[in-house]
Amino acid sequence: MKFGLKIFALFLAVFGGGLIVLPGQMANAEGQGFNGSSVLAGVLPDIPKGKGDSCIAPTDFMRRNHMNLLSHDRDETVHFGNRQVKASLKECVTCHAVNGIDNTPITVEDPKHFCRACHDYVAVKIDCFECHASRPGETLKSSRDKALKENEALAAYAKGADE
Amino acid sequence: MSGCDKSNCGCVNTNPTDLLSSSRRNFLGGAAAVATLTLAPGITITAFGGSAKASGHHARWGLLVDVNKCKKDCNACVTACSTEHGWEDTGHPLTDAQWIRKVTLKDKKSGFEQSLPVMCQHCAEPPCVDVCPTAASFRRDDGIVLVDKHLCIGCRYCIMACPYQARSFIHEPLMDQKEYSPRGKGTVESCNLCVHRVDVGGTPACVEACSATGNGAMLFGNLNDPDSEISKRIAEYPSTQIRADLGLDPGVRYENL
Ligand code: SF4
Ligand code: SF4
Numbered sequence: 001m002k003f004g005l006k007i008f009a010l011f012l013a014v015f016g017g018g019l020i021v022l023p024g025q026m027a028n029a030e031g032q033g034f035n036g037s038s039v040l041a042g043v044l045p046d047i048p049k050g051k052g053d054s055c056i057a058p059t060d061f062m063r064r065n066h067m068n069l070l071s072h073d074r075d076e077t078v079h080f081g082n083r084q085v086k087a088s089l090k091e092c093v094t095c096h097a098v099n100g101i102d103n104t105p106i107t108v109e110d111p112k113h114f115c116r117a118c119h120d121y122v123a124v125k126i127d128c129f130e131c132h133a134s135r136p137g138e139t140l141k142s143s144r145d146k147a148l149k150e151n152e153a154l155a156a157y158a159k160g161a162d163e
Numbered sequence: 164m165s166g167c168d169k170s171n172c173g174c175v176n177t178n179p180t181d182l183l184s185s186s187r188r189n190f191l192g193g194a195a196a197v198a199t200l201t202l203a204p205g206i207t208i209t210a211f212g213g214s215a216k217a218s219g220h221h222a223r224w225g226l227l228v229d230v231n232k233c234k235k236d237c238n239a240c241v242t243a244c245s246t247e248h249g250w251e252d253t254g255h256p257l258t259d260a261q262w263i264r265k266v267t268l269k270d271k272k273s274g275f276e277q278s279l280p281v282m283c284q285h286c287a288e289p290p291c292v293d294v295c296p297t298a299a300s301f302r303r304d305d306g307i308v309l310v311d312k313h314l315c316i317g318c319r320y321c322i323m324a325c326p327y328q329a330r331s332f333i334h335e336p337l338m339d340q341k342e343y344s345p346r347g348k349g350t351v352e353s354c355n356l357c358v359h360r361v362d363v364g365g366t367p368a369c370v371e372a373c374s375a376t377g378n379g380a381m382l383f384g385n386l387n388d389p390d391s392e393i394s395k396r397i398a399e400y401p402s403t404q405i406r407a408d409l410g411l412d413p414g415v416r417y418e419n420l
Contacts, residue, residue: 078311081362131347133340
Protein backbone atom coordinates (compact mmCIF):
# COMPACT_ATOMS: atom_id res chain seq x y z
CA MET A 1 0.00 0.00 0.00
CA LYS A 2 2.71 2.41 1.03
CA PHE A 3 4.60 1.59 -2.17
CA GLY A 4 1.54 2.30 -4.28
CA LEU A 5 1.12 5.64 -2.54
CA LYS A 6 4.74 6.50 -3.22
CA ILE A 7 4.39 5.76 -6.93
CA PHE A 8 1.24 7.86 -7.02
CA ALA A 9 2.98 10.71 -5.23
CA LEU A 10 5.93 10.48 -7.61
CA PHE A 11 3.54 10.62 -10.53
CA LEU A 12 1.94 13.73 -9.08
CA ALA A 13 5.25 15.36 -8.31
CA VAL A 14 6.59 14.83 -11.80
CA PHE A 15 3.58 15.13 -14.06
CA GLY A 16 0.68 16.33 -11.98
CA GLY A 17 1.77 19.88 -11.19
CA GLY A 18 -0.45 21.75 -13.56
CA LEU A 19 -3.34 19.31 -13.44
CA ILE A 20 -4.24 18.51 -9.89
CA VAL A 21 -3.72 20.78 -6.94
CA LEU A 22 -2.94 19.09 -3.68
CA PRO A 23 -2.84 20.92 -0.38
CA GLY A 24 0.90 20.30 -0.35
CA GLN A 25 1.33 21.81 -3.75
CA MET A 26 -0.60 24.89 -2.84
CA ALA A 27 1.97 25.32 -0.14
CA ASN A 28 4.66 25.01 -2.82
CA ALA A 29 3.51 28.17 -4.44
CA GLU A 30 4.57 29.93 -1.26
CA GLY A 31 7.92 28.22 -1.47
CA GLN A 32 7.39 25.85 1.43
CA GLY A 33 8.19 22.60 -0.30
CA PHE A 34 5.93 19.63 -0.05
CA ASN A 35 5.88 19.76 3.73
CA GLY A 36 2.51 21.45 3.93
CA SER A 37 0.62 18.23 3.39
CA SER A 38 0.14 16.11 6.46
CA VAL A 39 -1.17 13.18 4.42
CA LEU A 40 1.97 12.85 2.38
CA ALA A 41 4.51 13.83 5.04
CA GLY A 42 7.35 11.35 5.04
CA VAL A 43 6.46 10.13 1.57
CA LEU A 44 7.41 13.23 -0.39
CA PRO A 45 10.89 14.75 -0.12
CA ASP A 46 11.61 17.24 2.61
CA ILE A 47 12.77 20.31 0.68
CA PRO A 48 14.55 22.97 2.71
CA LYS A 49 13.35 26.53 2.29
CA GLY A 50 15.68 28.97 0.54
CA LYS A 51 16.68 32.44 1.72
CA GLY A 52 14.70 35.53 0.74
CA ASP A 53 11.12 35.86 -0.41
CA SER A 54 11.27 34.13 -3.75
CA CYS A 55 13.52 32.53 -6.32
CA ILE A 56 14.25 34.18 -9.71
CA ALA A 57 10.98 32.68 -10.98
CA PRO A 58 7.92 31.06 -9.36
CA THR A 59 8.63 27.76 -7.63
CA ASP A 60 6.58 25.59 -9.98
CA PHE A 61 8.40 27.06 -12.96
CA MET A 62 11.80 26.59 -11.33
CA ARG A 63 10.98 22.96 -10.48
CA ARG A 64 10.56 22.12 -14.14
CA ASN A 65 12.98 24.52 -15.78
CA HIS A 66 15.94 25.25 -13.51
CA MET A 67 18.21 23.04 -15.61
CA ASN A 68 17.32 24.85 -18.82
CA LEU A 69 17.83 28.27 -17.30
CA LEU A 70 21.17 27.14 -15.93
CA SER A 71 22.42 25.59 -19.14
CA HIS A 72 21.38 28.62 -21.14
CA ASP A 73 23.19 31.04 -18.88
CA ARG A 74 26.27 28.87 -18.43
CA ASP A 75 26.96 29.18 -22.17
CA GLU A 76 26.52 32.94 -21.83
CA THR A 77 29.15 33.03 -19.12
CA VAL A 78 31.65 30.45 -20.39
CA HIS A 79 31.65 31.50 -24.03
CA PHE A 80 30.73 35.19 -23.95
CA GLY A 81 32.08 36.24 -20.58
CA ASN A 82 28.75 37.55 -19.35
CA ARG A 83 29.02 37.51 -15.56
CA GLN A 84 25.68 39.17 -14.92
CA VAL A 85 23.38 36.32 -15.86
CA LYS A 86 20.17 35.68 -13.98
CA ALA A 87 20.45 31.93 -13.48
CA SER A 88 23.73 31.15 -11.77
CA LEU A 89 24.58 27.96 -9.92
CA LYS A 90 26.61 30.06 -7.51
CA GLU A 91 23.42 31.90 -6.56
CA CYS A 92 21.53 28.61 -6.21
CA VAL A 93 23.95 27.17 -3.70
CA THR A 94 24.13 30.48 -1.83
CA CYS A 95 20.39 31.03 -1.36
CA HIS A 96 19.65 27.36 -0.84
CA ALA A 97 22.53 26.59 1.50
CA VAL A 98 21.50 24.22 4.29
CA ASN A 99 23.41 24.28 7.54
CA GLY A 100 24.70 21.09 9.07
CA ILE A 101 25.25 20.24 12.73
CA ASP A 102 28.37 22.41 12.86
CA ASN A 103 26.22 25.33 11.68
CA THR A 104 28.10 25.71 8.39
CA PRO A 105 26.58 24.86 5.00
CA ILE A 106 26.72 21.20 4.00
CA THR A 107 28.09 19.88 0.72
CA VAL A 108 26.20 17.74 -1.75
CA GLU A 109 27.71 14.70 -0.01
CA ASP A 110 25.05 15.18 2.65
CA PRO A 111 21.60 13.87 1.63
CA LYS A 112 20.02 16.94 3.24
CA HIS A 113 21.63 19.22 0.60
CA PHE A 114 18.91 21.25 -1.13
CA CYS A 115 19.55 19.83 -4.58
CA ARG A 116 19.86 16.28 -3.35
CA ALA A 117 16.60 16.38 -1.42
CA CYS A 118 14.72 16.33 -4.71
CA HIS A 119 17.21 14.68 -7.03
CA ASP A 120 17.58 11.63 -4.76
CA TYR A 121 13.82 11.33 -4.65
CA VAL A 122 13.32 11.37 -8.41
CA ALA A 123 16.55 9.40 -8.99
CA VAL A 124 18.13 11.96 -11.32
CA LYS A 125 21.91 12.18 -11.02
CA ILE A 126 23.35 15.68 -10.59
CA ASP A 127 26.53 16.24 -12.58
CA CYS A 128 26.97 19.91 -11.64
CA PHE A 129 28.89 19.31 -8.44
CA GLU A 130 31.57 17.14 -9.98
CA CYS A 131 33.11 20.46 -11.00
CA HIS A 132 31.18 23.19 -9.18
CA ALA A 133 31.31 23.93 -5.48
CA SER A 134 28.10 22.75 -3.81
CA ARG A 135 28.17 25.32 -1.01
CA PRO A 136 28.89 29.04 -0.82
CA GLY A 137 32.47 30.25 -1.12
CA GLU A 138 32.95 32.01 2.18
CA THR A 139 32.18 28.90 4.18
CA LEU A 140 34.48 27.07 1.93
CA LYS A 141 37.30 29.39 2.82
CA SER A 142 36.64 29.22 6.53
CA SER A 143 36.30 25.44 6.54
CA ARG A 144 39.50 25.15 4.51
CA ASP A 145 41.31 27.43 6.97
CA LYS A 146 39.93 25.38 9.82
CA ALA A 147 41.10 22.16 8.20
CA LEU A 148 44.53 23.66 7.56
CA LYS A 149 44.81 24.76 11.18
CA GLU A 150 43.79 21.31 12.36
CA ASN A 151 46.38 19.74 10.07
CA GLU A 152 49.04 22.04 11.42
CA ALA A 153 48.08 21.24 14.98
CA LEU A 154 48.16 17.55 14.16
CA ALA A 155 51.53 17.88 12.47
CA ALA A 156 52.94 19.76 15.45
CA TYR A 157 51.56 17.11 17.76
CA ALA A 158 53.05 14.30 15.65
CA LYS A 159 56.37 16.08 15.53
CA GLY A 160 56.34 16.54 19.28
CA ALA A 161 55.70 12.81 19.73
CA ASP A 162 58.64 12.08 17.44
CA GLU A 163 61.22 14.02 19.41
CA MET B 164 8.36 32.75 -19.70
CA SER B 165 11.54 32.97 -21.67
CA GLY B 166 14.83 32.47 -19.88
CA CYS B 167 16.57 34.92 -22.17
CA ASP B 168 15.98 38.58 -22.80
CA LYS B 169 18.79 39.14 -25.27
CA SER B 170 17.84 39.97 -28.80
CA ASN B 171 21.03 38.60 -30.34
CA CYS B 172 21.24 35.37 -28.40
CA GLY B 173 19.63 33.06 -30.92
CA CYS B 174 18.17 30.75 -28.31
CA VAL B 175 14.59 29.67 -28.66
CA ASN B 176 12.93 29.48 -25.27
CA THR B 177 12.76 27.48 -22.12
CA ASN B 178 9.29 26.14 -22.67
CA PRO B 179 8.77 23.11 -20.42
CA THR B 180 6.95 21.19 -23.15
CA ASP B 181 9.88 21.50 -25.48
CA LEU B 182 12.81 20.51 -23.33
CA LEU B 183 15.15 18.34 -25.35
CA SER B 184 14.59 19.74 -28.77
CA SER B 185 14.84 23.30 -27.56
CA SER B 186 18.10 22.74 -25.75
CA ARG B 187 19.54 21.30 -28.94
CA ARG B 188 18.32 24.26 -30.90
CA ASN B 189 19.70 26.62 -28.27
CA PHE B 190 23.05 25.06 -28.83
CA LEU B 191 22.94 25.47 -32.59
CA GLY B 192 21.54 28.96 -32.19
CA GLY B 193 24.42 29.75 -29.88
CA ALA B 194 26.89 28.72 -32.56
CA ALA B 195 25.18 30.99 -35.07
CA ALA B 196 25.42 33.82 -32.58
CA VAL B 197 29.17 33.34 -32.35
CA ALA B 198 29.49 33.82 -36.09
CA THR B 199 27.43 36.98 -35.97
CA LEU B 200 29.58 38.31 -33.22
CA THR B 201 32.74 37.61 -35.15
CA LEU B 202 31.36 39.41 -38.17
CA ALA B 203 30.47 42.40 -36.10
CA PRO B 204 33.26 42.72 -33.54
CA GLY B 205 32.74 44.65 -30.39
CA ILE B 206 29.19 43.63 -29.61
CA THR B 207 29.16 41.19 -26.75
CA ILE B 208 32.64 40.40 -25.54
CA THR B 209 33.84 43.95 -25.36
CA ALA B 210 30.66 44.85 -23.52
CA PHE B 211 31.88 42.72 -20.60
CA GLY B 212 35.60 42.99 -21.14
CA GLY B 213 36.51 46.04 -19.12
CA SER B 214 38.93 48.46 -20.72
CA ALA B 215 38.59 46.99 -24.22
CA LYS B 216 35.24 48.67 -24.59
CA ALA B 217 36.50 52.05 -23.61
CA SER B 218 39.34 51.87 -26.10
CA GLY B 219 36.95 50.94 -28.89
CA HIS B 220 39.07 47.95 -29.94
CA HIS B 221 38.19 44.33 -30.11
CA ALA B 222 40.23 42.99 -27.20
CA ARG B 223 42.93 40.39 -27.34
CA TRP B 224 44.17 39.78 -23.84
CA GLY B 225 47.82 38.93 -23.40
CA LEU B 226 50.77 38.86 -21.04
CA LEU B 227 54.26 40.25 -21.28
CA VAL B 228 56.96 38.74 -19.06
CA ASP B 229 60.27 40.52 -18.57
CA VAL B 230 62.60 37.60 -17.93
CA ASN B 231 65.35 39.88 -16.58
CA LYS B 232 63.06 40.97 -13.77
CA CYS B 233 61.89 37.43 -12.95
CA LYS B 234 63.86 36.17 -9.95
CA LYS B 235 65.17 32.61 -10.01
CA ASP B 236 64.07 31.76 -6.49
CA CYS B 237 60.69 33.46 -6.71
CA ASN B 238 57.58 31.32 -7.09
CA ALA B 239 54.96 33.94 -6.26
CA CYS B 240 53.03 33.63 -9.54
CA VAL B 241 52.77 29.86 -9.24
CA THR B 242 51.61 30.01 -5.63
CA ALA B 243 49.09 32.73 -6.43
CA CYS B 244 47.61 30.71 -9.30
CA SER B 245 47.39 27.59 -7.19
CA THR B 246 45.63 29.47 -4.38
CA GLU B 247 43.33 31.28 -6.79
CA HIS B 248 42.14 28.21 -8.62
CA GLY B 249 42.60 25.48 -6.03
CA TRP B 250 45.03 23.18 -7.85
CA GLU B 251 47.89 21.94 -5.75
CA ASP B 252 51.01 19.88 -5.57
CA THR B 253 49.99 16.65 -3.81
CA GLY B 254 53.36 15.02 -4.36
CA HIS B 255 52.26 13.12 -7.48
CA PRO B 256 54.04 14.98 -10.28
CA LEU B 257 52.75 12.63 -12.96
CA THR B 258 49.10 13.32 -12.24
CA ASP B 259 48.98 16.64 -10.35
CA ALA B 260 47.43 19.54 -12.24
CA GLN B 261 49.80 22.37 -13.04
CA TRP B 262 48.52 25.55 -14.66
CA ILE B 263 51.76 27.52 -14.45
CA ARG B 264 55.35 26.52 -13.73
CA LYS B 265 58.73 28.17 -13.40
CA VAL B 266 61.11 26.97 -16.10
CA THR B 267 64.89 27.40 -15.83
CA LEU B 268 66.93 27.83 -18.98
CA LYS B 269 70.69 27.29 -18.89
CA ASP B 270 73.17 28.19 -21.53
CA LYS B 271 75.54 25.22 -21.45
CA LYS B 272 78.57 27.15 -22.69
CA SER B 273 78.42 30.15 -20.40
CA GLY B 274 76.40 28.66 -17.56
CA PHE B 275 74.04 31.65 -17.76
CA GLU B 276 70.68 30.81 -16.23
CA GLN B 277 67.27 32.37 -16.71
CA SER B 278 64.02 31.59 -14.97
CA LEU B 279 60.59 32.31 -16.40
CA PRO B 280 56.95 31.43 -15.77
CA VAL B 281 55.25 29.34 -18.47
CA MET B 282 51.50 28.84 -18.62
CA CYS B 283 48.98 28.37 -21.44
CA GLN B 284 50.24 30.75 -24.10
CA HIS B 285 46.72 31.58 -25.31
CA CYS B 286 47.61 30.94 -28.93
CA ALA B 287 45.78 32.75 -31.71
CA GLU B 288 45.95 29.50 -33.70
CA PRO B 289 45.60 27.00 -30.87
CA PRO B 290 46.25 23.36 -31.83
CA CYS B 291 44.34 22.28 -28.71
CA VAL B 292 41.24 23.79 -30.28
CA ASP B 293 41.90 22.27 -33.70
CA VAL B 294 42.04 18.72 -32.37
CA CYS B 295 39.19 18.79 -29.86
CA PRO B 296 36.45 16.45 -31.13
CA THR B 297 33.68 18.09 -29.10
CA ALA B 298 34.57 21.78 -29.45
CA ALA B 299 35.10 21.87 -25.70
CA SER B 300 38.49 23.45 -26.19
CA PHE B 301 37.76 26.85 -27.66
CA ARG B 302 39.13 30.33 -28.11
CA ARG B 303 37.00 33.19 -26.89
CA ASP B 304 36.51 36.26 -29.02
CA ASP B 305 38.95 38.11 -26.79
CA GLY B 306 41.73 35.55 -27.31
CA ILE B 307 41.42 33.60 -24.07
CA VAL B 308 41.66 29.85 -24.71
CA LEU B 309 39.43 27.79 -22.43
CA VAL B 310 37.99 24.32 -21.91
CA ASP B 311 34.23 24.25 -21.65
CA LYS B 312 34.11 21.41 -19.15
CA HIS B 313 30.43 20.87 -19.86
CA LEU B 314 31.51 19.57 -23.26
CA CYS B 315 34.88 17.97 -22.48
CA ILE B 316 34.84 14.17 -22.70
CA GLY B 317 38.32 13.80 -21.27
CA CYS B 318 39.93 12.29 -24.35
CA ARG B 319 43.11 14.32 -23.68
CA TYR B 320 43.82 14.84 -27.34
CA CYS B 321 44.42 18.53 -26.61
CA ILE B 322 47.05 17.65 -24.02
CA MET B 323 49.00 15.87 -26.71
CA ALA B 324 48.48 18.65 -29.23
CA CYS B 325 49.72 21.51 -27.05
CA PRO B 326 53.40 22.13 -27.77
CA TYR B 327 53.82 24.00 -24.48
CA GLN B 328 52.57 21.15 -22.27
CA ALA B 329 50.23 23.64 -20.73
CA ARG B 330 47.31 21.33 -20.03
CA SER B 331 46.51 18.95 -17.18
CA PHE B 332 43.95 16.25 -16.65
CA ILE B 333 42.08 15.79 -13.39
CA HIS B 334 42.32 12.19 -12.25
CA GLU B 335 40.67 12.27 -8.83
CA PRO B 336 37.24 13.44 -7.66
CA LEU B 337 37.35 16.95 -6.18
CA MET B 338 35.24 18.67 -3.53
CA ASP B 339 34.93 22.30 -2.45
CA GLN B 340 36.34 23.83 -5.60
CA LYS B 341 36.63 27.59 -5.85
CA GLU B 342 33.17 28.86 -6.75
CA TYR B 343 34.54 30.93 -9.64
CA SER B 344 36.86 28.20 -10.92
CA PRO B 345 34.97 24.94 -11.43
CA ARG B 346 37.26 21.92 -11.88
CA GLY B 347 36.35 18.27 -11.98
CA LYS B 348 37.47 14.71 -12.53
CA GLY B 349 37.60 13.56 -16.11
CA THR B 350 38.12 16.97 -17.67
CA VAL B 351 41.14 18.85 -18.96
CA GLU B 352 42.17 22.24 -17.66
CA SER B 353 44.82 24.89 -18.14
CA CYS B 354 45.52 28.53 -17.34
CA ASN B 355 42.33 30.45 -18.09
CA LEU B 356 44.00 33.85 -17.79
CA CYS B 357 41.87 34.32 -14.66
CA VAL B 358 38.87 34.87 -16.90
CA HIS B 359 36.60 35.47 -13.87
CA ARG B 360 38.75 38.49 -12.98
CA VAL B 361 39.28 39.71 -16.55
CA ASP B 362 35.53 39.67 -17.25
CA VAL B 363 34.97 42.21 -14.50
CA GLY B 364 37.91 44.39 -15.47
CA GLY B 365 40.50 42.77 -13.17
CA THR B 366 44.05 41.47 -13.54
CA PRO B 367 45.18 37.82 -13.40
CA ALA B 368 46.28 36.55 -9.98
CA CYS B 369 49.87 35.79 -11.11
CA VAL B 370 50.40 39.32 -12.41
CA GLU B 371 49.04 40.77 -9.19
CA ALA B 372 51.28 38.53 -7.07
CA CYS B 373 54.31 39.37 -9.20
CA SER B 374 53.89 43.08 -8.74
CA ALA B 375 53.22 42.55 -5.02
CA THR B 376 56.72 41.05 -4.66
CA GLY B 377 58.13 44.23 -6.20
CA ASN B 378 59.72 42.36 -9.11
CA GLY B 379 57.07 43.59 -11.53
CA ALA B 380 58.09 41.11 -14.21
CA MET B 381 54.57 40.54 -15.56
CA LEU B 382 52.25 42.84 -17.45
CA PHE B 383 48.68 42.08 -18.49
CA GLY B 384 46.74 43.97 -21.12
CA ASN B 385 44.98 44.27 -24.44
CA LEU B 386 47.31 43.45 -27.32
CA ASN B 387 44.85 44.87 -29.83
CA ASP B 388 44.76 48.30 -28.25
CA PRO B 389 47.77 50.29 -29.48
CA ASP B 390 47.41 52.64 -26.50
CA SER B 391 47.58 49.93 -23.84
CA GLU B 392 50.76 49.73 -21.77
CA ILE B 393 51.48 46.22 -23.01
CA SER B 394 51.18 47.18 -26.70
CA LYS B 395 53.37 50.23 -26.21
CA ARG B 396 56.06 48.16 -24.50
CA ILE B 397 55.95 45.55 -27.25
CA ALA B 398 56.20 48.25 -29.91
CA GLU B 399 59.13 49.91 -28.17
CA TYR B 400 61.28 47.04 -26.87
CA PRO B 401 62.18 43.67 -28.38
CA SER B 402 60.07 40.77 -27.19
CA THR B 403 59.53 37.25 -28.41
CA GLN B 404 57.11 34.37 -28.26
CA ILE B 405 58.26 30.91 -27.17
CA ARG B 406 58.67 28.71 -30.24
CA ALA B 407 57.41 31.50 -32.49
CA ASP B 408 58.50 29.28 -35.39
CA LEU B 409 55.42 27.12 -34.81
CA GLY B 410 53.28 29.99 -36.03
CA LEU B 411 50.67 29.70 -33.28
CA ASP B 412 50.94 33.39 -32.40
CA PRO B 413 50.82 33.07 -28.58
CA GLY B 414 49.29 35.92 -26.59
CA VAL B 415 52.04 35.51 -23.98
CA ARG B 416 55.26 37.29 -24.90
CA TYR B 417 58.68 37.42 -23.24
CA GLU B 418 61.24 40.21 -23.03
CA ASN B 419 64.96 39.56 -22.62
CA LEU B 420 64.67 35.87 -23.33
S1 SF4 C 1 49.45 26.99 -25.16
FE1 SF4 C 1 48.60 24.94 -25.49
S2 SF4 C 1 46.67 24.93 -24.30
FE2 SF4 C 1 47.28 27.08 -24.56
S3 SF4 C 1 46.22 27.77 -26.43
FE3 SF4 C 1 48.25 27.09 -27.08
S4 SF4 C 1 47.96 24.94 -27.63
FE4 SF4 C 1 46.16 25.52 -26.44
S1 SF4 D 1 40.17 16.34 -23.46
FE1 SF4 D 1 38.32 17.63 -23.57
S2 SF4 D 1 39.04 19.64 -24.28
FE2 SF4 D 1 40.71 18.15 -24.70
S3 SF4 D 1 40.39 17.48 -26.81
FE3 SF4 D 1 39.31 16.00 -25.51
S4 SF4 D 1 37.20 16.78 -25.30
FE4 SF4 D 1 38.46 18.47 -26.14
